[in-house]
Amino acid sequence: MEAYISGLGNISAQETFDNFVFLENIRKLDAPLTFCIEPNYKEFIQPIQLRRMGRILRMGVTAAAKCLKDAGVEVPDAIITGTGLGLVQDTEKFLTAVIENEEKFLTPTSFIQSTHNTVGAHIAVMLKCNNYNFTYVHSNISFESALLDSMMLINENSGLNILLGGLDEITDTYFKITDKAGLWNKYNPEEQIPHIPEKAIAGEGATYFVITGVSKPENYAKFMGVSTFYKPKSTGGITSNLLKFLNHNGLTISDIDLVLLGQNDTNGDSIYNSIRSGILKETNQGYYKHLCGEYYTSSAFAAWLAANILKRQVVPDAVLLKGKQTKPLKKILIWNHFRNINHSFMLLSAC
Amino acid sequence: MADLIEKLKTEIIEALNLEDLEPDDIDKDSPLFGDGLGLDSIDALELIVLLEKNYGIKLQDPKEGKKVFFSVQTMADYITANQKN
């Protein structure tokens, strides 16, 4: 199963919205949470619609519009979305209203927009797209699930143009509660008392792709495969899953020109560090969450990054952790996990 | 009546998040829905709550909504006729 990336649209904590420019002015993320650099939505959405839309909906619709324009596609054959949290701001708004107003005088807008498939649905209404429309909501493999579904569809019909997206938002309230619950603490099984946990910087983003089975010179890169697994019992389990994944794609570790790791900072965690000095020790290594932050669909940002690297044939200095600039760059592996629950591999290749 | 109309315009702008509009931009007799201000069925539901929350008037039959919410003036007329003080 292969799928070519023919369009990109990315709203993130970096200046990524303009597809011609690639990470020229990299900003350091604000701790403990970073918001996106948002475009002027009025250029993309009518005021009468914009007024009702929360932030993540604006981000999703706009990134999708940018992406479709980039691909030269008006109405996609499917709209497949991954989002771990859905529309947080609207959910918070309605929930707070229910509690504060004791279930009286409630208004519908934030409830309607709290359903997880709202972004995909809104895009469909705007484009009058009657085609297949799915939303996956499984933590940090939401985007990977959407990608798998997209690739399966293309396997059935290579002529399809699929709008594939990964998006999540962060709010101050959501961060406050989840931070209290320890959900931003990096994986660390050897906690010592007294212990101050290392934390990830929370982020957000909306990243869209148009993918198709049709090869064209303008394509950015291609997805070759995706695989997910749950709570591996040891780093040995991760290594064997990796070998199985590469083998399934007819590759060995030496075929990988760059691995993009989902570690939050240069410290990594014991799992990343173990694999980095194990099976990955001869592979060029990079990372991306210092650019976009930690959020459930950050792997969509990683895929955007990989697609650009493969198209432009250069790894930005800020991305490279270990190793050197290989030429030519043919295969990029992305490996993501946070807190050792859901792991994913994605494989991208130059066209 | 004029005060109520101005108050209603502000409340409508706030309830429906019409960020780019000022009260002066809304003509009191122009249709709120369809071709006028372009509001839709979700906005109608929001206005029903506005009536109840701010004026204590519960619309007995939601289908009355079309007449009541035709314009700011018709809303004001309805409130004046039905508000219990």
Add this chain to the structure above:
Amino acid sequence: MLRRVVVTGIGIISSIGNNISETLQSLKCKKSGISPLTILNTLHKDTFPAGEIKFTNHELELLAGGDIPEFPTRTTLLGIIAAKEAYGDAGFKPGASTSVKTGIVSATTVGGMDQTEQYYFDFFISDSHLHYVRTHDCCDNTQTIAECLGITDFMTTVSSACSSSANAIMFGARLIKHGIADRIIAGGTDALSKFTLNGFNTLKILDEKHCRPFSDDRNGLNLGEGAAFLVLEAEEIPVRENRKIYCDITGYANANDAYHQTASSPDGYGPFLAMKKALDMSGLKAGQIDYINAHGTGTDNNDLTEGLAIEKIFLPQIPKVSSTKAFTGHTLGAAGAIEAVFSILSIKHGLIFPNLNYSGKINELNFEPTLELTEGAEVKNVLSNSFGFGGNDSSLIFSKY
């Protein structure tokens, strides 16, 4: 990609029964589960009847069995109960190693909100209930069920409003056809919550009485809660292992109405497309469908537009149609899977279930739903509809094996 996908296990819990056997009894006896709310603590408890499962969360924990996590949400508990029944029905013990690639695709709209809404303000000021922050996400029920059943090869969660679990079943079938898995537990779960009840109330589509699907004077829907799962397998596996097969999944489709966030287009274009594409995939002619288990929520909008779409495809010969939502209420994310189970029971037992609480034909339609239980019917093909907010329209076709 020519693998046939068959159903080898089913499990369910709703307001009409805690398992398949009780559910079948209720369906046969026309016993509805719609009643005044007694468990959900809400201002509206005396206003809106619902298909509420009359167990507290603690009682559900006992039903679910001993190997469940410490602070489960109601949504997750319902899911565990139904998934365990389905897995056992297919012949498997939880935790037993499987020789084939086994995964789970679940669905929900509420997720852990049933607990989050109770402790939301408390989260800010105390540490006592922070475990419910961890169980809020939609994936919680899926991961918990996977751990209970010992499933490790694949998992994901779908959320697309009222068509969620129909879509989970569809994706599960496709995963098997593509060879990514050989066996998938697919379905969904949703618990009642204040969030949803109040949300639907803002849309003014809840009936203060028992709902009347496909009736001219229908006045809205009753909410419900529940969970259901199917065990889907590549056909060769139960055949080789000599295990029972309920039916095939011969057709499925998802289409988008692309008209409005919460209302269906006046002519029901999205529902029409979903049904038509599912039929096309199955290779069946319209006349070969023996029973349509409709989405039939009892709202003005749905029943009319679904009815028009059914007429467009099936006239002049409309098969028996019924909505079972006057039995269970609208179970939202679980509805697709619950009604899939009903469709499978229909095939297995030769039964066509009645449309309860009917009060007269919708003026604009040319057909009426079936009002009595049909027994001894030759039910070969059943079409099941699930049409959700955001215009997300799905249809599944189950066929006798």
